[in-house]
Amino acid sequence: MPKEMGYARPVSTGAASVARQSSEDNWDLRWPQSIRTYTKMSREDSQVKSVLKAVIQPISRTPWRLAPNGADDEVTRIIAEDLNLVVQGEALDDPIIRTPRRASWNQHLRRALKWQLVYGHAFFELVFDDASATEDGLTHLRKIAPRHSDTISKINVASDGGLESIEQRSVGKLTSVTIPVDRLLAYRLDDDADDWVGESMLRAAYKHWRLKDQFLRLEATVLDRNGMGVPVSKSGFEPTDEDMQRLEDIVTGLRSGDYAGAVVKNDELLEIKGVSGQLVSPREAISYHDSQIARTALAHALNLDGKGGSYALAEVQMDLFFQSLNEIAGQMAETANQHLVRDMVFALTGDSSGPFPRIVFDTIEAKKSLSPQDMAALHNAYLLSDGPKTEAHIRRSYDLPAEDRPDLTGSPDPEEDT
Known part of the structure; x- marks a missing residue:
């Protein structure tokens, strides 16, 4: 195959060169100066904080699951346990076997969402256990370690626009360190400049x-x-x-x-x-x-x-708002599936050919409550028994509990023995 001939952006030689190459015309909002400005905005202004919560809470509160996607059942189970996620098809209130590792998708999601929205980017280091030190002899994800934006001194980007590494500055007894891309999970928002700094959601509000x-x-x-x-x-x-x-x-x-x-x-x-x-x-x-x-x-x-x-426009406005929330959540799920789940499967099995499990989420929309008359109408129309997919969608849309499944194990009824 022929090599790539053009380039996405000139190769940077440091943080200062990133600022010079940036299309941002406000020096206070050029990285890394922008970190302090956006932090101040998100902490001090009540309207900014309200807007951030309005975006973060619906995305973090919607149910997230791990879909098998044709992957091996045992691999899917291990990945789900390491991320503390429910496998798709299981009830959300099913108990999850909590592993001794500190990885949690929900906790990671909230932090990644906030950083990405506020700063335009969010970087995390993937830390895996040594297989020889685990209880089952397998390589597990131990930690999705945050790398705070104000500790990053340099973002190294290849000429084709791909991320190569990030560098963290030395502080006190901590020496500077370079983290390569194969150890990173990186999110970015509206990165039209291909510099991996992204564009903060607060840029237009500045x-x-x-x-x-x-x-x-x-x-x-x-x-x-x-x-x-x-x-x-x-x-x-x-x-x-x-x-x-x-x-x-x-x-x-x-x-x-x-x-x-x-x-x-x-x-x-x-x-x-x-x-x-x-x-x-x-x-x-x-x-x-x-x-x-x-x-x-x-x-x-x-x-x-x-x-x-x-208020006549509220429904139209909220529909547009929910669409934007689903787009943000979809971008985060896509990044995690490509650079988190695949790395976890490869570390676990050594196989990079797939298929791989996928992190999925329920569509974010307004939850509607049902009256007893509405429930009766759904029951009379057989919509609650029109196939498991239709029933599951209706129960999620109206925030109904999961169906009580009958006991199919064949165990005798204790009342029959009396």
Whole structure:
């Protein structure tokens, strides 16, 4: 086969070269400076945190399973146990044999989701047990170890756009280390630049966050200055310098309180002046920028405030939002299937030809509750008995419990022996 002739991007020589090659025109948002900025946004702003939770919680709470996908049953069982996942077809409340290893798909998913959304990328190191040290003599996944974005000093990318390795900086007694791609599980969001930095979901919200922060400070100043009014003093006839200084001290030091007050001479005047004319409030601008922050995640429904016919659009908006959630979850599942499950199977069996199990998830959508009349209608239409796939879909869609399966083991009924 002929070799690849072109390139996706020039080969980087360090973090600084990555910043120079980036198409980002805001230096505060160029990696690695962007890590501090996005961390501040996600920690301090209530609307940003709300939007992140609106995206993370539905994806992390939807049921995730391991589908056999034609793989060997024993291999599927071991992979499911190592990831603490239920095998597709089993009830979610079935007990899972918890292994002594620390890998957990659900815990990993929540962290990977947050990092990917906030920073645009998320890196993890796959740590496997030595087969000679395990109880069954097999190589198991022991840990999906997080590699925090603020510890990474360099992302090495090949000319074809493929990830080669990441480098972590030395800190204290810890020396710098290079982790090759075959030990990494890497997620990235909207990486059109092929630099493996990705694009944060908060990128489009940055300017709204900055302006909103300024307006919040302005609002505090407006309330502080105009809530009580502005003290104004008028001096008496032919005031001395001492009189002017005394009056200045009075008006600048006057504060509201239970014992607030001031004493002036008979020919002097002290009054509290309110704002004349219309007082411009930044609250409307703050609300606008809040709504624009929610739009970056297609979370328009977070902006509904009951004005006019806003709620008439809620269903359409939420449908679009759920589609975006399913797309994010699908991308994460695809990455995990290619670079986590396959590596686990290869470490376990030494076979890289497949078929491999697949991590799958239930479609994210609004859960609907059923009334007794709805249940009766489903039962009378035989929809709850129209094949196991149809029944399973209906039970998942309406958050119904799994079907009680009869005991087919042939064990005698204890009441029959009496």
